[in-house]
Amino acid sequence: MRKLLSWFLKLVSGLLLSGIAWILFVALQQIYYSEPDQVYLMGTTISYAFVYVFLCIVIFFVFSFLKLRFNPDKLKRRFFVFAAFYLVCSPLVILAFDNYLLVTPKGMVYNKFLSVGDGKVKRWREISQVELDYQVTAFPFQRENRVRLRYFVHFKDGPTVDLNHYNSPLYDADQFKAIHRVLLKQGVPVKLKRPLPEKYAKENPFVYEMFHFKQ
Structure with missing residues (x-):
């Protein structure tokens, strides 16, 4: 029983330390890119989850190093495993948080997951139009269908x-809606690929509002 309790406390401690490290990591990213009059949205749901799991595994290795500090042979083997893990996964952490959307008074930049480094800001006049569409998804055993907004930004140079x-x-x-207001304020044309039926207004008010934002 005591051994199980000790294992549980170590698990909770590791998860707590990982959570604190995760919060610091995200906060430092936000502080580093924080500037007046701009919106910086970094990472995605998958990115945040991946970084937390990565930190949990790093904390696990740290605990195991402390446990094996008097056993140099096992410690050496464990360190090689950690080094291999770190070399493979740490670049993915950088890529995960290099996936961002930046909106400034001059324009916007969307850096994709596999794009490394600072993306070039596309000025508002370089955007040809915004196209709104929707996708209806039917889930089993649910009476109402889910409508998802598709928000395409078309640039004049092709992408x-x-x-x-x-x-x-x-x-x-x-x-x-904040990003959409900025685009409308900058005079970017908004096109509806197809009208959204009225029947979706009640179940999907956000999508319906976006389709009628100009009004």
Whole structure:
């Protein structure tokens, strides 16, 4: 019983330390990129989860190093395993949080997951239009279908970015509406690929509001 309790306390301690390290990591990222008159949305749901798991595993290795400090042979083997893990996963952590959306008074930049480094800010006049569409998803055993917003930003030099794909840095309706207001204020044309039926207004008020934002 005592051994089980000790294991449980170590597990809780590791998860708690990982949580504190995760909060510090995210806060430092936000502070580093924080500037007046700009919106910086970094990472995605998958990115945040991956970084937390990564920190949990690092903390586990630290605890194991302390436990094996008097056993140099096992400690050496464990360190080689940790080094291999760190070399493979640490670049993925950097890529995870280099996936961001930055909106400034001059323009915006969306850096994709596999794009390393600071992306070039696209000025508002370089955006040809924003196209709104929707996707209806039917779930088993549910009476109502789920409607998901598709938000395509078309640039004049060719690229198109969907700001509301499944792994997008935008998290809530208020953030999306704030970005949309900026685009409208800058005179970016907004096109509806197809009208949203009235029947979806009650179950999906956010999507319906976005389709009628200009009104």
